[in-house]
Amino acid sequence: MRGSRSCHSERSEESLNLFQKCSHSREILRRFTPQDDKQGGGFTLVEILVVIAIVAIIGTIMAAVFINTLRGSNKSQILGSIKQNGQAVLENMDKTIRNSDDLICPTSGWSNTIVLLKNGVYTRYRIALPTDGTYTAPASCIGSGKNGCIVQDNPEKQLDPATGQEETDPAFIRRVCFPSNPIISGTNILTDTDAQSGVSIYSGFFNSSNLPGYKAAVTINFILKPGVGVPTIIAGQIDPVTFQTTVQLR
């Protein structure tokens, strides 16, 4: 009690003496602090275990955050790719249909195939699902582990091998409008067929509305999903996106 009281004294002539007294009392206090009551150096097992536990917990949280971050950026990339593919296909069809002279098919009901005529050139689009028949679309689209695709080609009239004659209009239309009529090789695939970075076709159809005496109006509708190679944990978080539009021939 007395020592500590003199510690707080402010008289200058005793300052040196007081300092020694005070450091002495600090020395006594320090004896009760945990570091100095052991032999010194090294950590105890408990200390190390606690540290390891803390580091593990923080590490786990950080890793989870980091993985989620990576997954998020992946997801936004996939969304961008779906948007880009869908828009490109719609723009392409939109322009072609609007400028066509005539709609060959579908004339009634919906179909996966549309054929248009412009200046004597036929243009055909087809929405091919990965589950469709083998020749419905190029081999890179069809089958398990494939995306399906939306393709475009320009069918031409064939010569009948028996008669050597060019096939008639009705025969030609029946043939090229058939939903599984083979697409011409070297055709134009409009969607990205890469299993990882591309988009897969979930469903789709063309429909036309006709009124006698007027030009046809065509409805395009298709649904895109992330590529089939995208892990389910990411793909499952992305809703299928519907692209739809109606275009009237001018």
Add this chain to the structure above:
Amino acid sequence: MDSEKGQSLIEVIVASVVGILVVAALTFATIFSLRNANLAKTSSQATKLAQEGIERVRTGRDRNQCIRALTTTNVYSWDGNNSSCNPSPPEQPIWDYPITGGCDNPSDGGKCYFRVDSNGVLTNIGYDQITFPTVFAETIQSGSQVFRRVVLLSDDSSYATQKKVTVVVTWTDFAGSHESRLVTILRKL
């Protein structure tokens, strides 16, 4: 003497704050880019739906489809000669009927608002269906996203030769409501 061993509390706090800031910045950047990608996708869909709306109205004009429930008038189709729209003529073509006063004016705004079906038939849905949507406004579902599409038909002074067609597609997400608005002018055929 002891202060030379290990880190002080301040140092530890500063270090962990810096670490947390870095992680938080990374997370926010990702969330932001994800929202942006989503918004870009949705608004491109909405714009396409608005284009489709305009295309349908144009189809309706070209095919002389019905214009229904444009109240207190005898307007039933674009050129007034579609007997399937109104069993009891006489009809008045839309070109004889000015939609004036502005769509923002409650007293005549109700004239402007329409929904359009796939054949281009227009049906009036009354005033203010955008801010107070009812069952009459057309809704389009795409995945979990719901779009609402309304067609506005309005006039300036030259109502007898052209109509202004505005298609508004609205949708709501976490950040509130958005809209895509396209305008075109259709002339009398």
